[in-house]
Amino acid sequence: MYEVSLLSIATAVPENIIEQSKVESLAADVFPDLFKRYPVMIDIFRNSGIERRHTVRPLEWYLQPRDWSDRSKVFHEDGLALFERVAKEAIARANIEPAEIDCVVTICSSGVATPTLEARAAKNLGLRDDVRRVPVFGLGCAGGVSGLSLAARLASVAADTTVLVVVLELCSLAFRVDRGTKEDAVASALFADGAAAIILRANADTGLAQMRGSAEHMWPDTTNVMGWIFDPVGFGVVLSRSVPIFIERRFPPVAKKLLAAVGLKNEDIGRYICHPGGGKVVDAVEMALKLKRGSLDHERDVLREFGNMSAPTVLFALERVLRAPRKGMLALSALGPGFTASLLAIDPAHA
Numbered sequence: 001m002y003e004v005s006l007l008s009i010a011t012a013v014p015e016n017i018i019e020q021s022k023v024e025s026l027a028a029d030v031f032p033d034l035f036k037r038y039p040v041m042i043d044i045f046r047n048s049g050i051e052r053r054h055t056v057r058p059l060e061w062y063l064q065p066r067d068w069s070d071r072s073k074v075f076h077e078d079g080l081a082l083f084e085r086v087a088k089e090a091i092a093r094a095n096i097e098p099a100e101i102d103c104v105v106t107i108c109s110s111g112v113a114t115p116t117l118e119a120r121a122a123k124n125l126g127l128r129d130d131v132r133r134v135p136v137f138g139l140g141c142a143g144g145v146s147g148l149s150l151a152a153r154l155a156s157v158a159a160d161t162t163v164l165v166v167v168l169e170l171c172s173l174a175f176r177v178d179r180g181t182k183e184d185a186v187a188s189a190l191f192a193d194g195a196a197a198i199i200l201r202a203n204a205d206t207g208l209a210q211m212r213g214s215a216e217h218m219w220p221d222t223t224n225v226m227g228w229i230f231d232p233v234g235f236g237v238v239l240s241r242s243v244p245i246f247i248e249r250r251f252p253p254v255a256k257k258l259l260a261a262v263g264l265k266n267e268d269i270g271r272y273i274c275h276p277g278g279g280k281v282v283d284a285v286e287m288a289l290k291l292k293r294g295s296l297d298h299e300r301d302v303l304r305e306f307g308n309m310s311a312p313t314v315l316f317a318l319e320r321v322l323r324a325p326r327k328g329m330l331a332l333s334a335l336g337p338g339f340t341a342s343l344l345a346i347d348p349a350h351a
Contacts, residue, residue, distance in 0.1 A: 269329055
């Protein structure tokens with residue numbers, strides 16, 4: 001097995017901006033019965049930690065009835081465009097040619113395409129016709145960490161292997177105005193669209209950081225905590241309100257176990273980089289990891305500016321941390337459907 005370097009990272013969002021205050025003002029009209037029964041729920045918009053978000057369609061598009069075919073068309077068109085844009089930027093930042101890429105790992109849980117996005121983008125990106133394709137669906141919010149971990153293992157098998165990882169989510173396509181559930185209201189307060197791309201290379205002489213090992217933990221009998229349901233209208237969010245409490249109570253021993261699996265202790269970590277699923281989730285993660293309040297500052301900034309984009313969100317925070325002064329070993333962490341915790345150790349010391 002060869003050491004794997006992170007050569008570049010790029011992020012991208014659609015051009016449409018939705019202000020949180022605007023969504024809050026519309027919420028009572030969009031979910032009249034729900035907010036009449038539970039008026040206190042309006043606080044989800046103010047307590048989300050989000051000021052604005054980016055989406056592939058203007059706000060008005062989501063207020064009209066949409067079915068699966070409408071949402072799929074947008075995913076195929078706008079998802080592909082965002083995929084190509086962020087991939088090209090990562091390739092350019094790595095200062096490599098597209099033909100040097102041996103494998104493409106695509107992480108996405110918010111849209112379905114066959115052929116998958118990397119196949120549709122291959123010609124425009126200039127990829128070789130023998131490039132290996134690894135599309136991965138269903139990791140949800142853990143996809144940024146789990147997907148990057150998988151890509152690092154694929155890259156490590158042979159010297160000079162170069163892997164492009166694209167993590168893309170169009171969570172806005174799961175906005176639903178037809179069901180009027182609490183989960184739909186929460187989704188309207190949190191979710192957004194975005195993408196991140198990373199170039200990895202085995203046995204590279206240069207790079208921003210080295211990948212140092214990964215681990216995962218799945219709690220039994222927790223498949224109802226987070227996920228999707230599927231019907232003719234589209235995706236429907238499944239999201240337990242107990243997630244912050246779950247993190248506070250059950251993540252601490254697992255975090256210690258994950259660190260031990262990659263040969264580290266808590267004191268070895270210069271900085272945790274965690275998926276900012278929402279304001280309360282960030283608070284819960286800081287408490288679970290015994291971090292000083294406000295330690296996850298980049299995460300809060302990303303959440304405030306971009307919302308919860310699911311899988312790519314943690315990589316937006318990683319990009320910011322890698323630009324900041326070095327702080328020793330990094331522990332990239334996220335939780336997602338399963339219910340699963342994923343951790344990846346990254347060492348920027350050799351950048």
